[in-house]
Every structure is written in structure tokens, then in C-alpha cells.
Amino acid sequence: MGVFPRRRLAAVALVAATALFATAGCAGDEPAKDGKITLTVDVFSQFGYEELYKEYMASHPNVKIVERGTGTNLDDYSPKLTQWLAAGKGAGDVVAIEEGLMVEYKANPDNFVNLLDHGGAELQGNFLEWKWKGGMTQDGKLIGLGTDVGGMAMCYRTDLFAKAGLPTDREAVSKLWPTWQDYVKVGEQFKAKNTGASFLDAATNIFNTIVLQTAGNAQGYHYYDTSGNLVVDSNPAVRQAWDTTMDIIDSGLSGKYGSWSEEWVSAFKQAKFATIACPAWMTGVIEGNAGAEAKGKWDIARVPGNGGNWGGSWLAVPTQSKHRAEAIELAKFLTSAKGQIGAFKAKGPLPSSPQALADPAIVDAKNAYFSDAPVGQIFGEGAKTLKPVYMGPKNQAVRTEVENAVRTVELGQRKPDQGWTDAVNNAKKAAAK
Amino acid sequence: MTVQLDPRPPVAPAPRTGRRTPAMRFSRLDTKYSPYLFIAPFFVLFGVFGAYPLIYTFWVSLHDWDLLGSNHPFVGLENYSRLLEDPDFWHAVVNTLGIFVISTVPQLLAALWLANLLNRQLRARTTFRMAVLIPNITSTAAVAIVFGVLFGREFGMVNWLLDLVGIDAIEWKSNRFASWVAISTMVDWRWTGYNALIFLAAMQAIPRDLYESAAIDGAGRARQFWSITVPLLKPTIIFTVIISTIGGLQLFTEPRLFHSGTNPIRGGTLRESQTVTMYMFENAFAPHYNFGYGSAVAWLLFALIAVVAAINVLLLRRLGGAKPPKDHAKSKEGAR
Numbered sequence: 001m002g003v004f005p006r007r008r009l010a011a012v013a014l015v016a017a018t019a020l021f022a023t024a025g026c027a028g029d030e031p032a033k034d035g036k037i038t039l040t041v042d043v044f045s046q047f048g049y050e051e052l053y054k055e056y057m058a059s060h061p062n063v064k065i066v067e068r069g070t071g072t073n074l075d076d077y078s079p080k081l082t083q084w085l086a087a088g089k090g091a092g093d094v095v096a097i098e099e100g101l102m103v104e105y106k107a108n109p110d111n112f113v114n115l116l117d118h119g120g121a122e123l124q125g126n127f128l129e130w131k132w133k134g135g136m137t138q139d140g141k142l143i144g145l146g147t148d149v150g151g152m153a154m155c156y157r158t159d160l161f162a163k164a165g166l167p168t169d170r171e172a173v174s175k176l177w178p179t180w181q182d183y184v185k186v187g188e189q190f191k192a193k194n195t196g197a198s199f200l201d202a203a204t205n206i207f208n209t210i211v212l213q214t215a216g217n218a219q220g221y222h223y224y225d226t227s228g229n230l231v232v233d234s235n236p237a238v239r240q241a242w243d244t245t246m247d248i249i250d251s252g253l254s255g256k257y258g259s260w261s262e263e264w265v266s267a268f269k270q271a272k273f274a275t276i277a278c279p280a281w282m283t284g285v286i287e288g289n290a291g292a293e294a295k296g297k298w299d300i301a302r303v304p305g306n307g308g309n310w311g312g313s314w315l316a317v318p319t320q321s322k323h324r325a326e327a328i329e330l331a332k333f334l335t336s337a338k339g340q341i342g343a344f345k346a347k348g349p350l351p352s353s354p355q356a357l358a359d360p361a362i363v364d365a366k367n368a369y370f371s372d373a374p375v376g377q378i379f380g381e382g383a384k385t386l387k388p389v390y391m392g393p394k395n396q397a398v399r400t401e402v403e404n405a406v407r408t409v410e411l412g413q414r415k416p417d418q419g420w421t422d423a424v425n426n427a428k429k430a431a432a433k
Numbered sequence: 434m435t436v437q438l439d440p441r442p443p444v445a446p447a448p449r450t451g452r453r454t455p456a457m458r459f460s461r462l463d464t465k466y467s468p469y470l471f472i473a474p475f476f477v478l479f480g481v482f483g484a485y486p487l488i489y490t491f492w493v494s495l496h497d498w499d500l501l502g503s504n505h506p507f508v509g510l511e512n513y514s515r516l517l518e519d520p521d522f523w524h525a526v527v528n529t530l531g532i533f534v535i536s537t538v539p540q541l542l543a544a545l546w547l548a549n550l551l552n553r554q555l556r557a558r559t560t561f562r563m564a565v566l567i568p569n570i571t572s573t574a575a576v577a578i579v580f581g582v583l584f585g586r587e588f589g590m591v592n593w594l595l596d597l598v599g600i601d602a603i604e605w606k607s608n609r610f611a612s613w614v615a616i617s618t619m620v621d622w623r624w625t626g627y628n629a630l631i632f633l634a635a636m637q638a639i640p641r642d643l644y645e646s647a648a649i650d651g652a653g654r655a656r657q658f659w660s661i662t663v664p665l666l667k668p669t670i671i672f673t674v675i676i677s678t679i680g681g682l683q684l685f686t687e688p689r690l691f692h693s694g695t696n697p698i699r700g701g702t703l704r705e706s707q708t709v710t711m712y713m714f715e716n717a718f719a720p721h722y723n724f725g726y727g728s729a730v731a732w733l734l735f736a737l738i739a740v741v742a743a744i745n746v747l748l749l750r751r752l753g754g755a756k757p758p759k760d761h762a763k764s765k766e767g768a769r
Contacts, residue, residue: 075697078719082501082718082719083718085501086500086501105501107502108499108501111501204695256586259694261692263586263587266585266588267587394721396720397721400720403696404696413703
């Protein structure tokens with residue numbers, strides 16, 4: 001009996017130990033095989049970096065690049081990034097940060113490497129001034145290098161325009177709508193022809209375009225003023241954009257395909273709407289959603305009103321990265337004029353580098369998918385003179401509330417006045433959370 | 434006797450006992466503590482992955498905890514008091530309970546009925562019994578996405594079918610009650626078969642002779658079902674109700690993936706089908722990143738589940754009546 005229990009005890013200990021190891025086993029880093037460093041890049045939607053990675057790996061044989069997140073919705077991406085940063089573990093070595101969330105990340109700059117400590121200052125001339133400043137925190141740390149800027153245009157389907165008896169040539173179309181009121185009038189003409197398609201995709205897309213444009217041309221801020229006070233209800237730019245959007249909804253021009261939803265994607269495929277406000281990065285999204293069969297049926301005209309910016313991102317290096325020096329090098333490469341041109345060619349995001357914007361590769365660029373539209377000129381023109389819009393501390397949460405209020409009116413759940421009250425009240429609540 | 438006469442001093446055997454004692458002590462320790470060691474893995478794992486997060490969540494809920502911020506001031510129960518006055522939270526509670534009721538009640542009734550059918554003499558019985566479990570092994574995400582498309586406003590198949598029979602398209606996603614129904618169908622589709630198998634297993638433990646004597650007494654199938662099967666299944670029914678309560682009140686994947694597009698965590702523009710777990714996620718993560726508030730939601734959800742489960746069990750105890758099991762015990766003995 002003396003031997004048996006001991007053996008049994010050993011067995012128990014073994015089982016317990018195995019169980020503990022099994023749970024702890026996944027921790028720890030993978031060993032560096034053949035001396036290579038793996039750099040992870042986290043992006044969302046379409047950044048168009050694939051070719052650039054190949055080139056970079058060819059010139060840096062010790063680096064292997066893994067990208068995560070192409071095609072991921074920004075709403076799925078940003079919570080993940082935030083969780084990784086909060087947990088101090090899991091984020092890529094280079095991460096993309098979108099405009100609307102930059103403010104929140106900038107409020108906690110310790111999560112990111114201050115690029116000024118790593119030769120970042122020399123790069124200032126490579127970026128449009130406001131884009132450069134956008135990557136900088138209040139206390140003068142540089143946490144992000146600019147990738148793209150939004151630019152603004154109006155994409156439209158020539159086949160549906162022809163069906164409705166409207167001009168299809170991009171110059172002629174641009175002349176149809178110098179203002180948003182004209183855009184509504186064209187929409188009403190389009191609607192009267194019963195093409196089976198609606199004039200535009202969703203009210204929120206048009207609202208975002210108008211509010212950013214109006215604010216950019218006026219005070220330079222929309223939901224928050226530059227000292228961080230919530231001004232949704234008192235800023236005339238917001239109210240003006242709201243009223244214009246209500247006109248569009250009221251005229252029945254919207255297809256009500258909630259932006260980024262599955263129905264929205266289906267509507268692209270089935271040619272269910274004729275126009276969509278398109279910042280430069282949207283061209284890649286349209287091509288992806290509408291698919292190869294719609295090639296040459298799309299074109300790009302000027303946006304009603306006067307220019308504007310929507311979106312654009314920065315690349316940052318989280319302090320939790322284990323290969324900071326290499327990650328910083330990669331981020332510099334991807335945001336260099338050359339990198340930005342490469343991304344533009346692949347997926348259409350408009351460079352934030354003046355050198356790239358002046359480069360013949362951009363200036364003369366045509367997009368075959370959009371009937372050979374001179375995208376470099378259309379978007380590049382506005383980008384250099386663009387006035388950015390300041391985004392306040394809880395920009396994303398506030399924007400969500402206002403957008404939702406727009407959608408309730410669009411779906412007929414609220415009258416415009418009620419919708420506005422909701423927008424203001426819910427924005428205030430969200431800002432306080 | 435000889436012991437007393439032993440001339441050696443009592444200390445002398447000490448080396449011998451010294452050699453034996455560790456083994457004996459070990460053996461005693463073994464019988465005393467080995468069982469604890471055997472069950473330890475579960476409790477260690479539960480401690481690490483169950484109890485610790487639970488306590489940590491409570492600790493977090495007492496703080497103003499910005500997910501990205503570096504300092505988290507202690508605020509006591511402020512998150513809870515704010516939450517109790519938060520209409521959006523109560524809206525989510527009503528949604529969750531609504532979806533829970535209209536999914537669980539028909540689901541368990543259908544499962545009971547299905548189990549009763551499967552309990553009969555059928556050809557290819559095993560095949561049918563396995564088949565009811567198939568919905569359960571498909572991925573929740575895939576189910577939710579497919580159903581989300583089926584219930585689409587414009588391109589959805591459900592509305593297309595309704596149109597064929599002359600019913601106007603239903604706004605499945607922006608009508609509160611319709612969205613509850615749509616989500617409930619997903620839950621039912623997935624869990625009815627699973628519950629049916631649990632009921633079936635319990636039904637097979639009911640002695641056949643009970644039914645035989647009932648049949649002799651002239652009881653029909655329906656009477657047998659309600660007077661024998663259902664009362665004898667009461668413990669199993671209580672079990673499935675508790676499991677469904679826990680699962681139903683934590684509903685997340687189905688309503689989350691039912692909505693696509695911008696900010697789907699909201700469950701529709703007016704939070705038509707936002708459940709409590711979704712509200713928790715909305716606050717703890719995007720777009721608010723308020724971890725403390727989200728944790729408070731998690732704890733109130735915990736309390737809500739406990740309360741609802743208790744109410745369910747109390748109701749079931751009342752409804753079932755306590756008589757039949759006694760009869761069953763008697764007749765069982767009689768049969769022996």
C-alpha cells in the first residue's frame with residue numbers, strides 16, 4: 001500500500017501540472033526563426049499596401065511583414081485596437097488610426113512612441129501642414145504619420161444617369177450641381193424618370209459630407225469647438241447640414257441603404273442608386289462592392305458646394321511593440337511620398353504628402369474603373385487647399401448619435417424636429433459618458 | 434505482557450518508527466488531501482478564469498475607468514446609481530426580456546413536442562435524433578448573418594415571400610417587435626433541437642409500464658403526455674429553463690450580427706433590439722470606452738439573470754404540481 005498512493009499522487013500531480021501548462025502554454029513569443037523579425041501591421045478597410053510590403057521585404061531581408069484587417073469595418077477595428085492598447089498587449093507593430101478617433105488616442109499619448117524622438121522632425125516637409133499637425137498631441141509629441149486625406153467628390157453611375165435622360169459626361173454633370181440645392185433638383189428630375197434606382201445611397205453619407213464641408217468652410221469645427229466644448233446645438237454649420245439633409249430625405253431621394261450594411265453592399269451590386277458622396281478612399285470601396293461587372297459604369301464629378309475633407313488616417317507605433325526601431329522605419333516608409341503613391345495606385349487613398357500630390361504619378365492618374373476619370377486632378381486639386389475640421393474629445397460617440405438621428409428621420413421613425421431634438425440630447429449624453 | 438517486560442527504554446524503537454512514520458504520514462496525507470488535488474484543476478481554472486474576472490469586474494465598476502486613460506479615480510457606486518436612471522439601460526432590459534420570452538417559451542414547448550415524437554417507434558430513429566442537433570453545431574455567426582440577410586428590408590427572402598402572399602414588406606430591423614421576432618427565430622432554430630435531445634434523454638428514463646397501465650385505464654396519447662411525461666420531466670424542464678434563462682439573457686451574437694453597417698452594437702437606430710450585453714459592450718468599448726460603466730452593466734445583468742432564473746423556478750414548481758412524482762415512485766416500486 002505504501003507504493004500505490006505515491007504513484008497515484010504522482011499521477012495527480014502530473015494531471016494538475018499538465019492542466020496548468022495547457023492553460024499557460026499559449027503565452028510567450030514565438031522564437032525568431034532564421035533571424036527574421038515579424039512586423040505586424042493593423043489596418044482597416046482598404047489601405048493598398050500589399051505591393052509596398054513586397055518591395056520593403058525585398059530590401060530588408062531580415063523583416064517579414066504580416067498585415068491584419070484589410071476589409072475590416074472601422075467599427076470593428078477601433079474597439080479591437082483600443083482593447084489591445086488598454087491591455088498592453090496584442091496590437092500590431094504599426095497601427096492605422098482613423099481621423100475621427102485620433103483625438104481620443106491623442107488624449108493618451110503614452111500608448112504610442114513619440115516619433116520626434118526617432119528622427120520624426122525631419123519628415124515635417126513630407127506632409128501637408130494640417131495633416132502633420134493632426135498627428136501631434138497638445139504637448140507636442142508626434143504619435144502618427146499621415147497616410148491619406150479625404151478629398152471630396154461625387155461618384156455617379158453613368159448608365160443610370162443616361163436612363164434618366166441626364167448628361168453623363170463628368171464636366172457636364174459637375175455643372176449640374178454647383179450647390180446642394182441644385183443637387184436636390186437634379187435628384188428630383190432623376191426620381192421623376194422612375195429608373196428603379198434611387199438617387200443616392202444613404203442620408204448619413206451625404207450628411208457627413210455636407211457637415212464636414214460646411215464646417216471646413218466656416219469655423220473649422222463641427223460638433224466640438226476648438227476649446228473642446230460641445231456645440232452641436234449652437235453651431236450653425238451643423239444645423240445647416242442637418243436642414244439640407246432633411247430636404248434630401250424629404251424629397252425621397254435616399255435609398256435608405258444604411259451605410260456599410262449588407263443591404264448597402266447589395267445595393268451597389270444591383271445598381272440600386274445613382275450617386276454617392278465619395279472621398280478619395282471611397283473609390284476603392286465602390287470598386288470592391290460594385291464588383292468587376294460595373295467597371296466603366298461609374299464616373300466621378302465634383303461635389304456640390306465647395307470641396308471638403310472626410311476621413312484619412314495616420315500610422316502610429318504602439319509603445320508595446322517589441323521591435324520599435326524596425327516598426328518606425330516601416331511606418332516612415334509606408335507614409336513616404338513613394339509609399340503614398342503606391343497606396344494610391346492600388347486602392348485610391350489620396351496622399352497627404354505635397355511631393356506625392358505634385359508627382360506626375362498622381363497628377364496624371366486616371367482610374368480605369370471610373371471610366372478613366374482623372375482622379376489625381378479631381379481629388380488632388382482640393383487636397384492642397386483643404387481646410388481641416390477640428391474633432392473634439394468624444395467625436396466618435398457624438399457623431400454616432402447625430403448620424404443615428406439622421407437615420408431615424410430617413411426611416412420615417414421620427415419627424416425632422418424630433419430627430420433634431422434627439423440628436424442634440426443624445427449627443428450631450430454621449431459626450432458626458 | 435511482554436511489552437511491559439521489555440527491558441529496552443521506550444526511546445529505542447524510535448529509529449524504526451522514524452523510518453516508518455513518513456510513509457504513514459504520507460499515506461494519511463494522501464487519503465486526506467488527494468481528493469482535493471483531484472478536483473483542484475477545475476477550481477484552479479475556475480479561480481483564474483471565473484472568479485478573478487468576476488471580482489475584477491466589480492472592482493472596475495467602482496471606478497471612473499476610461500479604457501485608454503492611465504488613471505482611474507474611485508467613484509464608489511456612482512456608476513450603479515447613474516445606470517439605474519439610464520433609460521437606455523432599461524430599454525435594453527425590456528428588449529432582452531422580450532426577446533427571451535418570445536424565444537424561450539415556444540422553443541421549450543416545441544422541444545418537448547419534438548422529443549415526444551422522437552420517443553416513439555420510428556424508422557431511422559437515430560438519424561432523426563442526430564438531425565435535430567445539426568442546427569446547434571452550425572456557427573452562431575453564420576446563422577446570424579444568414580438570418581440577417583433573410584430578414585433584409587429590400588433584398589430579404591422573408592419579405593419577398595410575404596410579398597408573394599400579398600402582405601406588405603415588414604421593417605424587420607427598424608420595428609421593435611418585428612426585430613424581436615426575427616432574432617427569436619434564430620435562437621429557436623438553433624436551440625430547439627438541443628433541448629429536445631435533453632428532454633428525450635429524460636423521457637427514456639420513464640418506465641414503459643406507466644404508459645401501458647395508463648393505456649389500459651383508457652388514457653389517450655395526449656392524456657399520457659400531459660399526465661405522465663410532463664410531470665415526470667419537471668426536474669429536466671427546470672434545468673432547461675435555467676440554462677435557457679442564462680443563455681437568453683446573455684444574448685449577444687444573434688442581435689449583434691443581425692444588424693450590419695455603422696455602429697451595429699446599437700441594435701438599430703432607436704435601439705430596437707439592443708440587448709443588455711450589447712449595451713454593456715457599447716459602453717465598455719466603442720464608442721464610449723467607459724470600462725467602469727460597462728462593468729456596472731455586467732453586474733446588473735448578473736443580478737437580473739439570478740432574479741429571472743429564481744422567478745422561473747418558483748413558477749414552475751407551482752405549475753407542475755407535486756403529486757405525479759409520488760405516484761410514479763409508488764408504481765415504480767409496485768412494478769418491481
